[in-house]
Amino acid sequence: MTTASPKLTLLVCKVLYISYGLSETNTIGYDALVGFAWPGGATGVSFPFARGRADDTAPRFGRLLTDLSGCGATVDLNTHSLGAHVAFEALREATSQVVRNAWNFASAVDNESIEQGERYFDASRQAARFYVFHSKNDPVLRTWYRIGDLFDFDTALGYSGPEDTRAIIDHSQHVRVINCKDIVTSHGGYRSSGQGWSFMAQELTSSTNEQFVTLRKTPEALTAVFRATGGSFHAATTAAARRRSPAGSQRRASTRRRSGR
Numbered sequence: 020m021t022t023a024s025p026k027l028t029l030l031v032c033k034v035l036y037i038s039y040g041l042s043e044t045n046t047i048g049y050d051a052l053v054g055f056a057w058p059g060g061a062t063g064v065s066f067p068f069a070r071g072r073a074d075d076t077a078p079r080f081g082r083l084l085t086d087l088s089g090c091g092a093t094v095d096l097n098t099h100s101l102g103a104h105v106a107f108e109a110l111r112e113a114t115s116q117v118v119r120n121a122w123n124f125a126s127a128v129d130n131e132s133i134e135q136g137e138r139y140f141d142a143s144r145q146a147a148r149f150y151v152f153h154s155k156n157d158p159v160l161r162t163w164y165r166i167g168d169l170f171d172f173d174t175a176l177g178y179s180g181p182e183d184t185r186a187i188i189d190h191s192q193h194v195r196v197i198n199c200k201d202i203v204t205s206h207g208g209y210r211s212s213g214q215g216w217s218f219m220a221q222e223l224t225s226s227t228n229e230q231f232v233t234l235r236k237t238p239e240a241l242t243a244v245f246r247a248t249g250g251s252f253h254a255a256t257t258a259a260a261r262r263r264s265p266a267g268s269q270r271r272a273s274t275r276r277r278s279g280r
Contacts, residue, residue: 049095053087055080059101073101077108084109088117095120096146100159100177100206101127110142121146122219124209125157125177127164132176133194134186143194148226150219152209153180154199159206188230195222198233 057076059069087094096118098106103126110118121143132139133151143149153176155161160178174182180196181187187194202214209215214234221227 053083055083055102055105057102057105069101070104073104074108076105078112080105081109081112084113084117088115094118095122097122097124098126099124099209103128103177107132107139107142110145111139113142113145116145116147118146119148120222121149122152123150123177124152124215125154125160125203125206126151126175127160128176129173130176130179131173131182133191134181134183135190140191143191147193148195148222149191149193150195150197150222151176151180152197152199152203152215153177154203154208155179156200156204157206157208184231192230194230195227196231198231201233201235 058072084094094117096106098121103123106121106123107128128139129137131137133143133149134140155178157175157178160175164175164178165173180198181194184196187196197215197218199209199212199215202212203209212234214236218232218234
């Protein structure tokens with residue numbers, strides 16, 4: 020008797036704040052969630068030093084990928100920010116395709132790096148489908164990535180998407196570029212983007228043939244946010260209404276007076 024290979028999603032990030040998104044939506048069907056955290060730093064000024072730590076961390080992550088692949092697991096990879104640097108460096112050393120879907124949020128690597136002839140072109144090909152989620156409303160990548168890239172002052176892949184779209188069309192048919200400018204306005208905004216999670220869920224059931232997709236805010240996306248976090252639209256809007264109501268303001272004022280604030 021044969022058993023199905025386990026399906027895993029791996030999250031690579033500086034902290035584990037994005038781990039709830041895919042793991043708690045009931046429609047995805049993963050067997051396990053594996054978080055991989057590393058000491059990236061918590062402020063923009065730590066970015067130049069974090070890149071060095073990302074290089075040091077990549078071999079360990081590569082060994083984890085090898086172990087999972089060796090036991091027959093189907094692996095989906097979800098990176099955020101400099102987590103992409105860790106993962107892509109590891110994938111450069113892979114000898115076979117080890118990832119099914121690579122979902123890359125706000126990738127803090129150069130925007131030309133996945134194009135043919137560039138550093139991470141081969142790394143991108145170690146995933147059957149390789150997704151680049153980017154937003155020009157990401158203030159961290161807009162400012163700190165360029166300051167941290169002292170020698171080239173380059174633009175981040177997670178800010179602008181690939182530099183040369185023609186190169187992606189001609190040489191990287193497995194790459195999907197997802198413009199999230201309308202739905203993501205902060206560096207960590209992907210975790211609360213219902214439209215982003217909805218798109219990923221749809222891709223798991225029926226992958227799009229479009230290489231370049233723009234996501235926009237919709238009522239369905241708002242509902243998806245609360246579904247992913249275990250809440251409901253009604254409960255969330257009711258709580259928000261209470262906070263805005265005069266009675267809610269009076270309760271907060273009374274609480275502050277009792278606490279001496």
